Each structure stands twice: as C-alpha cells, then as structure tokens.
Amino acid sequence: MMPSKVRVPTLPSSIAGRASDNRRVEPELLDDLPANDPRALRSRRDLRRLNAFMGHAGIIARAVCPAYGGQPPRQIVDLGAGDGTFMLCLAKWLWQVWPNVEVTLVDRQDIVNAATQREFETLSWSVRSVAADVFDWLSRTTDLRVDLVTANLFLHHFKDPALRRLLELVSGRTNCFAACEPRRYSVALRASKWVWLLGCNPVTRHDAVASVRAGFDGAELSGFWPGDGGWRLREEAVGLFSHRFVAQRLNGPKYN
Numbered sequence: 001m002m003p004s005k006v007r008v009p010t011l012p013s014s015i016a017g018r019a020s021d022n023r024r025v026e027p028e029l030l031d032d033l034p035a036n037d038p039r040a041l042r043s044r045r046d047l048r049r050l051n052a053f054m055g056h057a058g059i060i061a062r063a064v065c066p067a068y069g070g071q072p073p074r075q076i077v078d079l080g081a082g083d084g085t086f087m088l089c090l091a092k093w094l095w096q097v098w099p100n101v102e103v104t105l106v107d108r109q110d111i112v113n114a115a116t117q118r119e120f121e122t123l124s125w126s127v128r129s130v131a132a133d134v135f136d137w138l139s140r141t142t143d144l145r146v147d148l149v150t151a152n153l154f155l156h157h158f159k160d161p162a163l164r165r166l167l168e169l170v171s172g173r174t175n176c177f178a179a180c181e182p183r184r185y186s187v188a189l190r191a192s193k194w195v196w197l198l199g200c201n202p203v204t205r206h207d208a209v210a211s212v213r214a215g216f217d218g219a220e221l222s223g224f225w226p227g228d229g230g231w232r233l234r235e236e237a238v239g240l241f242s243h244r245f246v247a248q249r250l251n252g253p254k255y256n
Contacts, residue, residue, distance in 0.1 A: 023184065025159045025214040028207040035109045039203050044111075046204035047153070048085050050195070056152050056180045057089035059238050063246050064148060064178050065094060072098035073147030077173070079134050080154030081105035084112040084127065088119055090150070095123040103127045104146075106137055135162075138169040151179040155221070155245075156214040164224045171226050175249040182215030183243040189213070191241060212241075221245040 033040040051057070072094075078087045084105050091101070103125055105112055110131035120127040130137060138144075149170050158166060170177050182188060192208040200208070222233045222245070230250040238244045 023214055026210040028210050029203045030207055035111045039201060042201045043203040044083055046200040049198060051086055054239065054242055056242065057086060057093055059180050059242055059244055060090055060150060060178050061093040063244060064176065065097065067176060067248060073101060075102045075146040076148045076150060077104045077106060077146050079106050079149065079151045081107045082111065084116045086152045088116055091120060091123050091125050095125060099124055101125045105129045106132060106134055108133060135166065138173060144173050146174050147176065149174045149177045153181060155179055156181050156211055167224050168226045177247045179245045181243045182211045183237050183241055184212055184215035184217045188241045216243045
C-alpha cells in the first residue's frame with residue numbers, strides 16, 4: 001500500500017540550531033488596523049521591503065517551477081494575499097515560463113489597487129481579488145480545484161488547531177501547495193528586533209518579533225498536513241530567516 005505521506009529528506013541549516021521554544025501565536029497589530037490607516041499603509045510598504053530582502057518570491061518560484069515542467073499551472077490561489085504585491089513578484093519570476101495564468105487573491109480586505117492589477121495584465125496574467133475569510137471561502141468553494149495554492153507569511157497567524165483545519169481545506173482544493181514562513185530560531189528572533197534599521201515603523205517592528213515567535217522549524221508544518229490522499233512533503237529552512245513548505249500529491253506534478 002502506498003504511504004499516505006512521503007517525507008523528502010532535507011539537510012539541517014548550517015547557520016544555527018533548532019528552535020528552543022514552542023510556537024507562540026500573538027496578535028499582530030497590522031491585522032486589526034483599518035486598510036487606509038496611515039500606520040497600515042506604512043507597514044505594508046515595510047512588508048514589501050522585507051519580502052524583497054528575504055527573497056520570498058524567489059524561494060517559492062524555485063520550489064514550484066520544476067514541479068510543472070512543460071505543463072505550467074493555469075490557476076493559482078494565494079491565501080492571505082494582502083495587497084497582491086507578493087504574488088506580483090512571483091509572477092515576474094515566472095511569467096515567461098508560465099504564461100496566461102489566472103490568479104485569485106484571497107484576503108479579508110480588498111486592498112489590491114488598480115496599478116497592481118495593471119502590472120499583472122502586462123505579464124499576461126489575469127487577477128481577481130476576493131475579500132473573504134479564508135476558512136469561509138475554502139469551505140464554500142467545495143467544487144474548487146486549482147493547480148497551485150500559495151501562502152506567504154500567512155500560516156504563522158494561526159494556532160495549531162486552526163492551522164490543521166486550514167491545511168486540511170487546502171489539501172482538498174489542489175495538487176500542490178507552497179508556503180514561505182518565518183523561521184523560528186534564535187538568530188531570526190534577534191534579527192527581528194533590529195528591523196528598525198531598515199526604516200520599519202512601530203507596527204512592523206512589533207509584528208516582526210511576533211511573526212518569528214509564531215514561525216516554524218523542523219517538520220512542524222508536515223505534522224499538520226492531512227495524512228490521506230498520498231502526498232510528498234518537503235520542509236526546510238531557507239536562507240537565514242525563512243522556512244519553506246511544499247506539499248504535492250503523489251499523482252500530481254513531479255517535484256525535484
């Protein structure tokens with residue numbers, strides 16, 4: 001009988017040891033600010049800069065691009081998409097090898113502006129923004145099946161039971177899921193307290209520390225992934241501060 005999960009071995013990080021503390025999920029200030037609050041606008045600019053600094057679009061692109069070979073995905077859903085700029089960065093990485101992709105951006109707030117939408121169009125990617133709670137949206141769209149679901153700096157917002165439920169819902173909607181999250185370990189925690197050096201505002205400075213404390217290490221996300229259906233899982237530290245997780249159905253696209 002085929003095993004329900006296949007773990008792909010990965011090498012431990014050469015930078016530092018494993019996390020010493022359990023996950024601690026704390027409220028993040030940006031989540032409770034109105035979309036047009038000046039502090040929120042500034043914090044989203046900070047996040048764009050931090051994403052670029054950590055290279056998360058490239059981390060996801062390098063994980064998923066080989067999986068599809070000559071048959072690129074047609075539909076992508078990005079959960080917790082925010083203002084859409086992370087997915088736009090991913091599109092800029094992939095549009096030449098993945099043409100004419102349809103993207104759905106799901107977030108509680110509809111904050112994807114017209115300029116971002118136009119940039120997607122210049123890459124021949126179509127985009128639509130859905131303002132919804134991800135649990136409600138995934139629960140309603142029971143007939144939804146898309147090629148790829150992504151999440152960037154999103155999974156760490158959820159405590160363990162909710163995270164397990166979220167990944168269960170995702171597993172029923174796609175053959176491939178890829179996420180990039182904060183890595184929870186001492187070096188990242190110390191660095192998160194120094195983001196003011198990058199000009200980050202107080203909201204981002206608070207949330208950066210909270211994000212690392214709620215981040216992931218080792219094979220923690222693999223443990224939350226549902227065991228049914230036959231999946232190949234790969235989970236690893238990437239760079240100094242990031243943690244990557246990829247789940248692929250065994251009869252889905254190949255993952256190298």
